[in-house]
Amino acid sequence: MGNKQEVLMGMQEIITGLSQQAIGHEMHARIFISQGFNKLGEKYLLHAKEEREYVSKFIDRLLDLDFKIKNEAQKESPIYYDIVEFLKYDLEISVNGLAWLKNIVEKARDDYKSFNILSDYYQDEDEDKNWIQQQFDLIEKIGLQNWLFAQI
Numbered sequence: 001m002g003n004k005q006e007v008l009m010g011m012q013e014i015i016t017g018l019s020q021q022a023i024g025h026e027m028h029a030r031i032f033i034s035q036g037f038n039k040l041g042e043k044y045l046l047h048a049k050e051e052r053e054y055v056s057k058f059i060d061r062l063l064d065l066d067f068k069i070k071n072e073a074q075k076e077s078p079i080y081y082d083i084v085e086f087l088k089y090d091l092e093i094s095v096n097g098l099a100w101l102k103n104i105v106e107k108a109r110d111d112y113k114s115f116n117i118l119s120d121y122y123q124d125e126d127e128d129k130n131w132i133q134q135q136f137d138l139i140e141k142i143g144l145q146n147w148l149f150a151q152i
Contacts, residue, residue, distance in 0.1 A: 001106040007114055008067050010104035011058045011138055014121070018058075020074040021093070022051035027079060028086055032151070037083065040151040047128065054121050074129075084144065087132055094129035101125065 033041035062069050080086035105122050106113040118125040139147045 003096070003106065003110070003143050007104060007108045007111065007118075008065065010074075011114065011118070012063055012067070012070060014070065014101075014104075015055055015062070016074055017097075018051050018055050019079060020049045021081060022055065024077050025051065025078075031081055032083065032149040033082075035081075037148065037151040042141065050124065052126070054117075057117050057121075061114055066115075083148070084139070086133060091129065091132045091136075094125060094132065098122065098125055122130070 014077065025044045029041040029044035029048065031041075032038075032044065035062050059069055078089065080089060101118070101122050105118045135147070142150075
C-alpha cells in the first residue's frame, strides 16, 4: 500500500477513533462535574470540542481528496468514575496514539495540506499527553486530596 493510501486510511481511522474519544471525553467531563470537579469537567468538555473540530478537519480533507468517508463502528470504551484511573487510561491512549500517529504524519509529507492538519493534530495530542503527565506530577507533589480540591 502506498503512502497516499496509508495516509487516507489513517485519517479515516482518526475520524472513527476520535469521534468516539470525543464522546468519551464529554461523558467523563459530565461525570466529573456531577462529582463536583467542575474545573476538570470543563477542561474535558473543551477537549471534546477540540476533538470534534479535528474530526471535521479530517472529514473535509478526505472529501477534498475524493475519499469515500465511512461512519465506522468502534468497540466499546471503558467509563471511569475514579478520576485517577481515568487519567491513567487517557494517558495510555495518548502515548499509544502518538506512536501510531507519528507514522501517519511522516507518510503525509508529500501532501502539505494533509501533513499540516496531521502535524497540528499531533502537536495538540502531545500537549494533552504532557498535561496529563503534569497532573500526575502534581498529585505526587501536593497529594491527591489537594489536587482534587484544585479541580473543584
